[in-house]
Amino acid sequence: MNALLVDDSRLARTELRHLLRAFPEVTVVGEARHAGEARTQLQDLQPDILFLDIHMPGETGFELLASLDVAPHVIFTTAYDEYALQAFEVNALDYLLKPIQENRLAAALAKARTKLMTPAPVSALAPAAGPEPEEPAPALLTEQDQVFVKDGEQCWFVRLADIRLFEINGSYTQIYFEQHRPLIPRTLQHLEQRLDARVFFRANRQQIINLKWVESIEPWFSNTLKIKLRGGGPEVEVSRQQSARFREMLSL
Known part of the structure; x- marks a missing residue:
């Protein structure tokens, strides 16, 4: 899984990058300090996962998402818990509060892994390629979720x-x-x-x-x-x- 880190705090990006070293299946392909940099890197790097801060200079994380035609799976990283409802309204995979705990990060990545393994829907115009795959079982939640x-x-x-x-x-x-x-x-x-x-x-x-x-x-x-x-x-x-x-x- 390729990940892009978007946070105006260099310390926060460094800490998250350090935590992600415990997950060899995740490759950090880039970092961005604000929405403008993130938009360019999203287009160039096409990451699978976007770790996204909410409060940044200029546009917020929500405004960045609203400007995108297509977005990767989003895991919000923030020091504020009052945006949880808004995060779920934009179908975020998870909402991690800083300082990020490794067990919560592991749970969020498990959700991302499940989403990425789910096959994309086949167009109704495409020829049938055998029976439809079974709907994947819902992701198991841990007690730390x-x-x-x-x-x-x-x-x-x-x-x-x-x-x-x-x-x-x-x-x-x-x-x-x-x-x-x-x-x-x-x-x-x-x-x-x-x-x-x-x-x-x-x-x-x-x-x-x-x-x-x-x-x-x-x-x-x-x-x-x-x-x-x-x-x-x-x-x-x-x-x-x-x-x-x-x-x-x-x-x-």
Whole structure:
């Protein structure tokens, strides 16, 4: 994967270049200090990934993207968290807050790798070349990934590690983190496909718990378990089938 770094801070570019040395599949093909330089280098170098700062002299990172007919996959790098919503509106792969952590960078590059490996759609005018490829499975999220959550007029950018419970609430799923309880239009089945099963456990038809937030476990009726989570929220009754799976997973 060829990457272009765009940031008005030489120190920030140097630090990011240093972090990227841990990922031999990534080649930094150029650097730019502002949108004008970036636009020229994008045309000349055709990178796969654009690491893009938001606040720069002249045009912002968003204004640069708006001026492009075609853009590579974008990973925003910024010291400000208030632009997360706008970043997702322009289909950014990820939004990394400075100082950038290596595990977050690794997760962002995994998303880029998945996108780049997905075959481009075939034109309807092209002759058929066999059966259509299966739709790729959604990229697995790690507990260190940050996800954008919106409920009404409120928005959050939250680490999955900080979410202790997902619970069905009508036709929505309620998320428990800190003191917040937003609702999102996602099913537990969809979330289960995206979450790391070593951390997020499907306790029953209604709830997925973060195992790292378990405070206590006690035997319950008919050989089931009841789990209490740190930080509040309802006690979770684990179904009989999942109780057996829980014991099998976590026993020595």
